[in-house]
Amino acid sequence: MTIIGWAQIALVLGCALLLAVPVGRWLGCLAQGRMGVLAGIDRGVLRAAGVDPAHGQGWQAYLLAMLAFNAAGFVLLYALLRLQGVLPLNPQGFDGIPPYLAFNTAISFVTNTNWQAYTGEAAMSHLSQMTGLAVQNFLSAGTGIALAFAVMRAFAAGGVSQLGNFWADLTRITLWLLLPGAVIAGFAFIAMGVPQTLAASAAATTIPGGEQTIALGPVAFQLAIKHLGTNGGGFFGVNSLHPFEGPSALATSLQIVLQVVIPFGLCLAFGRIAGDARQGRALLAVMVGFVLLATFAIYAAEAAGNPLHITAGVSPAQGNMEGKDLRFGLALAALFTATTTGASCGAVNAMIDSFTPLGGLVPMFLIQLGEVLPGGVGSGLYGMLVFALLAVFIAGLMVGRTPEYLGKKVQAREVKLAMLAVLVLPAAILGLAGLSLVLEVGTASLQDAGPHGLSEMLYAFTSAAGNNGSAFGGLTADTPWLNTTLGLAMLAGRFGFVIPVLAIAGSLAAKPRAPEGPGTLPTHGPLFIGLLAGVILILGGLQYLPALALGPIAEHVAMLAGQTF
């Protein structure tokens, strides 16, 4: 680790936090329907779509609208992928995507996971990328933020049955936040060297006389929303490591800022809507604290290098460079990895499969903690609020008082639903990864032997169920078994979590907001921040320790002992 490396980390994270302030303010306006100068157009658009923003939906109606919209999006994307061979804008002449892969990919993009069992430039037509995948990048992000809006309103109001209008929320977020953000960032990326062209490729004759076919495409616009919407699905196979998808350290820095700015901003918007800005800042503090810790751990592990290679004769000066490109440097690779896995983005600017064992453990553990640090757009906030409810409940148990959060009494129904939501992730991850590790159809996909093979499989289901999408890329994921089971894990991680969360929101919205009393646990100070962090670690993380001990920790010990597999 170097001082200049930490200066890079401080600068990029600082920019993200600064930008989160205006973004958070605008998110608050969108949630409250205060559209400012856009009010006229907004009303016109909604009317044209047959939406009355004043018509509130209860939690079931909100949920139903969201599920129906996502199901329709899945069908449309699946059809586009299957039919890409006969559709236009297919300059490379790719065939349709086979059924299992199309199923997996369509679920992946609709659930904001963006797990990719294909190599973009070698399988997807421009139409599939632009009109299929990138549209879901917007809509799945819009869905996540809309759900967060619904949950926020449940805390803000007292004694109401309605959580807002899903259609209005989705439209406003997409049109007035994601779209302008993606256009601005898209042009910034083009200026940094990211291509945006309909050409399929360029043919080059190298100086020594060799041939090189350079894949091109409409990359920049898709890249912008991929980060802003914490989607993470790369245009190219190696994602943001590709020199066209991450041309410079500046480009990778902008990507880091984009992938955390909405999750950070949503915390601030939550504080504003709940009427107490300190509440939002407390949640943000927990998120930033974990991001910094994780960055430190990854940076330290990677900078130490691989002792097996150092013994063989590699200079330790650069650290572990397998699977990394030179231009980003280890500091930005560490911050990118911590934020992309913490924020449920899943893009990569360094290959996590080739990280040192502890460097690879951290991103996996960040996802397992529930994708709340800071989590995906929207999903990070509502996931964090679930942990906040559990934290006040546990604190309430300790002192023997009825727990409350923001004046809402937290009772048996909410705690049961919160635990149900929290249990979805370990059930999907440990259950399905365990099954795949004992079945021949699963283990046939492993690339690496020994504990690293276990890590590859564990990471895949962690990433899928956490709706992250990053990968230990050695795993051969494009098999009927993994396409199906990982698809189910993504569905469980998204909708299995959201349904109980919306039920909690419905139940909390109906409760009155009680004023703070002398016995109320303040939920904005350092005590609560520490409590929340502890609950995330224990409730979110503890159940994975045995699996992690068999994977990355065993591998670390083996590496120190000089053993290879």
Next chain:
Amino acid sequence: MLRPLLSLLIGFTVLLGVVLPLGVTALAGLTMPERASGSLVRQGDRVIGSALIGQHFEGDRWFHGRPSATSAAPYDAASSAASQLGPTSGALLAAVNERLAGARNVPADAATASGSGLDPHISPENATAQVARVAQARGLPMPRLAALVAQHVEGREFGLLGEPRVNVLRLNLALDALR
């Protein structure tokens, strides 16, 4: 519910999936045509590569880029890939040993495969370590080549971001122009 569902899904698909990307593409082609089409490097009429994408150089007469794990051939820019080998992989250690060929204290970027398989850069230390070989193969004085390498070291972006590095394609282009 059907009307908002269908009008939003179709409307957004057309707007975000057709109109905007095509509009952005057209505007980018007008305002930043070089960058939007892949920062291609030309020698006369001939496209010799992209300034951003690494190329495969072999033989003693050229500076070599980093090992590349793309599958069909090294530096296959039609299908990017990394080795994806884990830290305790025996196959990875064997590959590293082969690249080291018994040498000690070799810069890590010379012994390990890049993440994209297309890394256009090497570290200044890696370039310096290749000077003697290239100088001998081309019959050029070593100080002249060392100076050429020094000229091609790109510092951190804005003096802060990333790491110092050397673009191998640009270095080899300049090398070819030396007489």
